[in-house]
Amino acid sequence: MSGPADTAWRVGSVSRISKETPSAARIVLDVDGWPGNDAGQHLDIRLTAPDGYTATRSYSIASAGPGMVVDLAVDKLPDGEVSPFLVDDVMAGDKLEVHGPLGGWFVWRPDAASSPVQLIGGGSGVVPLIAMLRSHHDTADATPFRLLYSLRTPEDTFFPEVLKDADVDYVYTRRAPDGWPTPAGRLTKDVLAASVFAAAEKPRVFLCGSTGFVETVAAWLVELGHDPRMIRTERFGGT
Amino acid sequence: MSFITRGFSGRSHDRDPRLPPGQTEVSDWPVLSAGPTPRVDTEEWEFSIRTENGAHTWTWDQFMALKIDDVSTDIHCVTHWSKLGTSWRGVSIDTLFEGIETSHDFVMAHSYGGYTTNVPLDELLNGQAWIAFEFDGEPLEAEHGGPARLIVPHLYFWKSAKWVRGLVTMPNDDPGFWEQSGYHIHGDPWKEERYW
Numbered sequence: 040m041s042g043p044a045d046t047a048w049r050v051g052s053v054s055r056i057s058k059e060t061p062s063a064a065r066i067v068l069d070v071d072g073w074p075g076n077d078a079g080q081h082l083d084i085r086l087t088a089p090d091g092y093t094a095t096r097s098y099s100i101a102s103a104g105p106g107m108v109v110d111l112a113v114d115k116l117p118d119g120e121v122s123p124f125l126v127d128d129v130m131a132g133d134k135l136e137v138h139g140p141l142g143g144w145f146v147w148r149p150d151a152a153s154s155p156v157q158l159i160g161g162g163s164g165v166v167p168l169i170a171m172l173r174s175h176h177d178t179a180d181a182t183p184f185r186l187l188y189s190l191r192t193p194e195d196t197f198f199p200e201v202l203k204d205a206d207v208d209y210v211y212t213r214r215a216p217d218g219w220p221t222p223a224g225r226l227t228k229d230v231l232a233a234s235v236f237a238a239a240e241k242p243r244v245f246l247c248g249s250t251g252f253v254e255t256v257a258a259w260l261v262e263l264g265h266d267p268r269m270i271r272t273e274r275f276g277g278t
Numbered sequence: 279m280s281f282i283t284r285g286f287s288g289r290s291h292d293r294d295p296r297l298p299p300g301q302t303e304v305s306d307w308p309v310l311s312a313g314p315t316p317r318v319d320t321e322e323w324e325f326s327i328r329t330e331n332g333a334h335t336w337t338w339d340q341f342m343a344l345k346i347d348d349v350s351t352d353i354h355c356v357t358h359w360s361k362l363g364t365s366w367r368g369v370s371i372d373t374l375f376e377g378i379e380t381s382h383d384f385v386m387a388h389s390y391g392g393y394t395t396n397v398p399l400d401e402l403l404n405g406q407a408w409i410a411f412e413f414d415g416e417p418l419e420a421e422h423g424g425p426a427r428l429i430v431p432h433l434y435f436w437k438s439a440k441w442v443r444g445l446v447t448m449p450n451d452d453p454g455f456w457e458q459s460g461y462h463i464h465g466d467p468w469k470e471e472r473y474w
Contacts, residue, residue, distance in 0.1 A: 083358070085280070086286045087281060087282050087283050087286065088283070088287050089287070094289075094302060120289045120302070124285070133283075133285075136281070142459065143458070143459030144455075144459045144460075254421055257314035258315070260314065261314050268313070268392065271312060272311055272313055
């Protein structure tokens with residue numbers, strides 16, 4: 040394969056890989072020449088087999104700002120081809136081809152704007168929102184931020200050390216922590232309404248998760264009076 | 279610069295020749311949208327073409343009375359998935375442009391919800407693009423762009439504007455929504471024209 044796009048592939052060295060949840064790994068890459076990235080952007084990873092076969096996938100970046108260190112959190116899709124390799128087989132010191140940063144829409148830049156920011160993440164859809172929370176924290180930005188995080192169990196929490204300093208509402212869909220005030224169950228429209236900035240506050244909304252989660256929650260937000268133009272979505276799908 | 283990834287062998291090495299570089303075949307149909315899905319009733323739906331010489335508008339019923347094509351084609355998303363042998367029904371852009379004159383070389387597609395995407399006019403004509411309202415024998419679902427979407431299968435699928443409501447010709451190749459946010463101005467999957 041050749042062409043102009045190839046010139047933009049960079050080498051990312053895995054400086055650390057650790058278990059993030061029972062099904063996901065956190066991967067820290069040192070990317071030579073990385074220009075830094077905005078919170079919410081993603082990158083492409085390309086794997087090449089000895090016979091030249093390649094597989095390329097996009098992953099959200101969990102970090103933001105200048106510098107050449109990029110944090111990823113990759114959830115293993117049971118039937119996946121690339122994510123099981125990244126989660127189970129990659130070791131510190133490995134080199135991966137990466138291209139990015141990519142995406143100029145699902146991004147948040149520190150701006151101390153008047154309108155608050157509501158983040159809503161389902162499962163590993165929280166990853167780009169983690170980058171936004173970190174950017175918000177690191178730049179001491181004064182914009183009000185809230186996160187609504189739907190996840191299966193407490194063990195599925197991504198980046199707990201980032202979340203502990205943030206204003207987070209958790210919805211546990213399969214099993215809640217001991218002593219949690221409400222039983223585990225799917226997010227409902229009522230819980231959504233009670234957990235996010237009201238439409239009257241004109242929040243900017245960043246919503247990321249599976250297609251079903253995003254479709255459902257986006258439709259509820261519009262029904263609750265949120266301006267569709269204020270809602271930015273990102274979905275993951277496929278393998 | 280490509281190098282072998284330690285330990286990676288991959289799943290299937292019999293690449294379907296219909297897959298452009300960097301693409302993987304999927305059997306499901308992932309959804310990518312920048313915002314909430316607009317819900318547009320066919321009672322209210324309109325489609326128009328505007329040129330420097332004026333506008334032509336069709337209601338849903340008028341649109342359904344036009345010549346309808348069956349289209350079988352592969353589709354390729356910039357996020358690395360392709361779906362092979364999809365079947366659609368819709369009205370070709372050739373049919374819609376019959377009797378319409380323009381000196382403009384480019385088109386901006388506009389959607390309900392505010393999405394836009396730019397395409398050269400000569401890449402919409404000659405059997406290369408349709409306004410499709412049926413997928414796999416069923417009405418096109420809203421999350422996939424229903425009631426009607428543009429399909430331009432030879433370009434990455436972000437060019438195939440969901441919830442399309444009109445085409446506006448223009449003298450220059452102005453960038454649309456994703457084209458302003460990092461995606462390639464043209465988007466040929468066989469040349470991997472993904473990003474700026």
